[in-house]
Amino acid sequence: MQTTKRDLKEKVGQGSASEAIEARIRELNDWRGEMLARIRALIKQADPGVVEEWKWRGVPVWSHGGIVCTGETYKNVVKMTFAKGASLEDPSGLFNASLDGNIRRAIDFHEGDAIDEKALTALIRAAVALNQSN
Numbered sequence: 001m002q003t004t005k006r007d008l009k010e011k012v013g014q015g016s017a018s019e020a021i022e023a024r025i026r027e028l029n030d031w032r033g034e035m036l037a038r039i040r041a042l043i044k045q046a047d048p049g050v051v052e053e054w055k056w057r058g059v060p061v062w063s064h065g066g067i068v069c070t071g072e073t074y075k076n077v078v079k080m081t082f083a084k085g086a087s088l089e090d091p092s093g094l095f096n097a098s099l100d101g102n103i104r105r106a107i108d109f110h111e112g113d114a115i116d117e118k119a120l121t122a123l124i125r126a127a128v129a130l131n132q133s134n
Helices: 005-014 017-028 029-044 119-133
Strands: 052-057 060-063 067-074 078-082 106-108
Touching: 005 029, 017 060, 017 067, 017 078, 029 060, 029 067, 029 119, 052 119, 067 119
Parallel strands: none
Antiparallel strands: 052 060, 060 067, 067 078, 078 106
C-alpha cells in the first residue's frame, strides 16, 4: 500500500520527522528514494548534530543553527537546496540549479548521477559553519 502525503503528515504529528523522511524514501521505491537516502546519509555523516525536520507539506529539511538544506523530490530530479547557498564557496561546481537566486542555490541530481561525496560533505559543513557564524 502506497503512503500518501496525508499519511506522512499524520505520521509527523504522531512521530518524528525522521520517521516521515524514512517513509518518503520507502514510498518513492525507485532511484529517487535511493538518491534521497544517500544524500541524507551524507548530511548526517557530515554533521552528526544536524536536526531532521518535515516542513512545507512534506519536504525533508536538515537544520543546524538554521536551515542547512532541503531534499525535494520531483518526477525526474532530487533537488538539494541550500538555504544560504549563494554565500557558500563552491570550488567543485556542485551547484547546478537556482543559480539566479539571491540567497539559495541547489543541486539537481538525476537518475544515474554520481555524488562527489568529498565535495558535497565540504559544502554541507560550510553551510553549517555559516549558520553558526550568524
